[in-house]
Amino acid sequence: MSKPGQLADNEVYLGNYLLDRLAQLGVRCLYGVPGDFNLTFLDLVVEHPDIEWIGCCNELNAAYAADGYARVKQAQLNQDHEGSQADSKPGQAKSQGGKDKTQGGVRGLGALLTTQGVGELSAINGIAGAYAERVPVLHVVGVASTKLQKSRAVLHHTLGDGLTRVFEEAHSGITCARAFLQGAEDAAAEIDRILLAALTKARPAYLSLPTDLVFIPVDKKRLETPVVPDSVGFENHDVLPTGKKVQDEEKKRLAFVVKEIERLWDGAKDPIVLIDACSIRYGVSHLVRDLVHATKVKFYTTPMGRTAIDEDPANGFGGVYVGEISDAAVKEVVEKSDLVVMVGSLKSDFNTGEFSYPFPQETVIELHSDSTLVQYAHYPDVSFHVLLPALAKALKPKENVSQPPKDVGLSTTVPEGNKDEMVTQKAFWPMMGAKLFKENDIVVTETGTSNFGILGSALPNGATSVAAITWGAIGAATPMTLGALLAAQETSTPRRTILFTGDGSIQLTLQEVATMIRLGLKPILVILNNDGYTIEKLIHGETAPYNDIPSFDWQSMLSFFNAPGPRFKPLPTKSWLAETRGQLEEILANEEFQKADKIQVLEVRMAPLDAPENLVKQGKLSAELNAA
């Protein structure tokens, strides 16, 4: 497993080839856990000038962290597209060869390294989540040498029946591409193939890296050809993300679709744009922004579409729309619209108020990465990458933004309440919008009360919302916060990272807070301590013992994770406790807290059955559907 002799000038070790590729695609952090089949590759990782090894406390947490990292990187890349307009010229891929060597336009990529069997299977739920939520993450698995694989030896970290492909097969439904490297010939090409797939499909990919291939020499020159073809920018409407040029016939089809939409637009009195997850994931947020600015249309976001573009009421933001569980005022305005342009919809139950969109199909236009739907007409291969800029040019301004939105459902007015009372969910979320959030904050919310509560918080310009609404794996948000913190360090804009989680959720993954401390990161960790699984209680089993959890002393968590060690000097930390509304207000007004210059816990005690109103509604809808 030791390094062979000198490489020729035109060669690079396969392990370094992989790392160079990741670096070209903007990856600066590789998350994972060491294991005996990835250790020599790790030597290359720690030597690499552009990539930092982020050892996590376990593999599932590492996968979540890589996911959170990719999401925030994506949001930052979207924001970097300032002032891009629909008039960008063919062949000019804006971000190509940009400041941090990022190739392939606006894509945030995450990367994870585990070891055969035990490591990769521990991480698999995080990879499945990235698949469900459309986040490109490369899962690299260090496996036994090709020789040992062929001998079918009963190695540790195997099922005891030789090295079969069971683990790789377990990844088949939850990754968009897989490569099982077996020799020098095609290894580099295989790496490129799955990276391109991950980036264009916005899904995770899987790579098994045998110990004996880490140091095989491959052609260095190949690195000069970008993984994502040179001529491609995702914002470039003459070239598709796959590198395919738009042909004349395709242009005609595009023009036809634009005309169709224009006709409906002109006839509509009150059109709106509804921005959803895939706008962010496929890197077209800036194109949506251009459309909204150009047409002055009122826009709304879904839970998964939040902060795709600045949620600024002055620029037409009307609120968060979630069907039945929307704020009543938002629901009323949205549902009386006579033309709903949905961009990047991901219509999962929790993202749509349990499938409760009431729009007549005649009033619906859906723009997707790979197709367009206009009323009942389906147009395959008409992608929003090309359609959005065309629409921004074609559609006439509607000026409905000039009527200031009645109520965006994100009031910064905090409901009245007594200072000595326990904090209520009803008061808490508007308070966050009014008194905690600042421009450029990253706000990570957990499945449960937080993902629903945050829908009632105003998010300032430049903020990034991170929330796994569809996959909904509790516990994910804490390690995702680790990834978010590290992504934030890669931008020159100072960003605070704030996690909202519950005691029921953070227990699953809490050790990753130790990694934050070890790396000197400075999140604000808000723990809503309401004694158990509130979201489950609202669905079923309000007082059932199975919705109880152990009782953690959240005030002592940071000190548990902050012991002096041979290579570690404890860092400053601060833990805050708000048992009453008055205490919470004081903390929020405290400059030390707001400054976020050290890692902080803010524990807020809440009543076990108190929940955001929209979650109460969702709980009932879920229970009904399960019972149906």
Added chain:
Amino acid sequence: MSKPGQLADNEVYLGNYLLDRLAQLGVRCLYGVPGDFNLTFLDLVVEHPDIEWIGCCNELNAAYAADGYARVKQAQLNQDHEGSQADSKPGQAKSQGGKDKTQGGVRGLGALLTTQGVGELSAINGIAGAYAERVPVLHVVGVASTKLQKSRAVLHHTLGDGLTRVFEEAHSGITCARAFLQGAEDAAAEIDRILLAALTKARPAYLSLPTDLVFIPVDKKRLETPVVPDSVGFENHDVLPTGKKVQDEEKKRLAFVVKEIERLWDGAKDPIVLIDACSIRYGVSHLVRDLVHATKVKFYTTPMGRTAIDEDPANGFGGVYVGEISDAAVKEVVEKSDLVVMVGSLKSDFNTGEFSYPFPQETVIELHSDSTLVQYAHYPDVSFHVLLPALAKALKPKENVSQPPKDVGLSTTVPEGNKDEMVTQKAFWPMMGAKLFKENDIVVTETGTSNFGILGSALPNGATSVAAITWGAIGAATPMTLGALLAAQETSTPRRTILFTGDGSIQLTLQEVATMIRLGLKPILVILNNDGYTIEKLIHGETAPYNDIPSFDWQSMLSFFNAPGPRFKPLPTKSWLAETRGQLEEILANEEFQKADKIQVLEVRMAPLDAPENLVKQGKLSAELNAA
């Protein structure tokens, strides 16, 4: 999802059918995490008179706990076979209908409940481990209703593309049987089918339970027919575990094999028995004991075969044999044997000193659950279930036990050392054998220094060793300890449960200690604090940063997990710190510590690169094999 009306007298809800089956098979604890697709089934669980719900902090931990539970149950069932001899009569299945309604003879079954997608995939590494290590665990997954499945709705906890079978398929290589319940007709039969498979194959099985099937009525009468056919006891040598009667031809074949072995036995000067994992897993420990007692042969255990029977030198125990990495004295004696009878071998790398058995094939007999190997001759279908009792009758005593073993390599003599020195691995493990372990202790060891170190500790009669040597997933031992503790409560013999883990390993799964506290359990948690992943350092990267971990304050862990809560009053706990050998000796001599009447942490500081000698050897062998 609510309960339908009254059942007919001859009916039972499917959910209860499943629970009754589990109870019949000795399952008293169901481990898992609640999720919205398993909540109504959980109502039945908490109502069930024989089954307790053990809510864990996350699903992977729950899977490990179910595995640890099954292992200790298995060991206890093996021990309950006191005085069984080779003369047990056909048709008399000893444990049938035994004291706790256990059917199917000597099988420890574990059970796990998770929710669709997020839950089941989080647990999958633990299930794969049970597969590799031959532990029967039923993984029940609460999934969306059959109706929702058919609608292909984009539910949360799905990949967003409708409810496909991806998650079930991910289980296909790591379970021995799977049932995807879809209707009333065959649901009960399917449950029985996979339970029988799990028990006879000693492997995990998978069951998906849709929300709408939990309360369908099924025929109650079916419960009167045992899952494992009534006439079958695994110790009964006229009936195979599958229920198949032994035919005349098979009896002739058996007699032939017995004769062959007898011939070799008579000609051997110094035969030995080497007891391995599958003796325990397939419930034949008592038959091995009968053979050893009847023939007075000297016996050895592999790492995975430890405590299959009492390791009593007075009864012929000669030590732990692990090929190259064995204690030198043991190695010498074993390797000069001229006939090695291996029972239940599982020849994985870490269980064999990296495949370093030197035995000429002419001197080897292997007894397995499904076949027998005599020198070069392979006899399919000749199972140790039938062969062991026959051999115990046929083989003449060898009396080599009368020579007291020279040195069993498990000296209770602790190497000399200064009281002010840091504790060394070399001294630590003999100390545990000499000064900590008592009869009936359960000793759980973690992958890493502990699994190797324990090979140098003497284990008293009645002790149970729990160690996942082949799968080797770090972190598993802590939740396995939870399962072990609960299994121990099911026997009338008081048993202490002692975990040995390292700071590198426990960080992966530490929250499960909170569950131990919540349930009032009283383990001794020995944490070898040596600042990182020592086992990895010995394989590769001695001082590499990737083998470092965060710095935890182990002395404050128990208080972090022991906060007062609305339904929880903090329990007594105690944390001990041994920075020197003198301090460790004092703690071991302390009656309060030895009494184990509360949960305790014993943190032992050790040098980062200190490791048991056998692990140092193993590290070198692993590195060589990876490099080959």
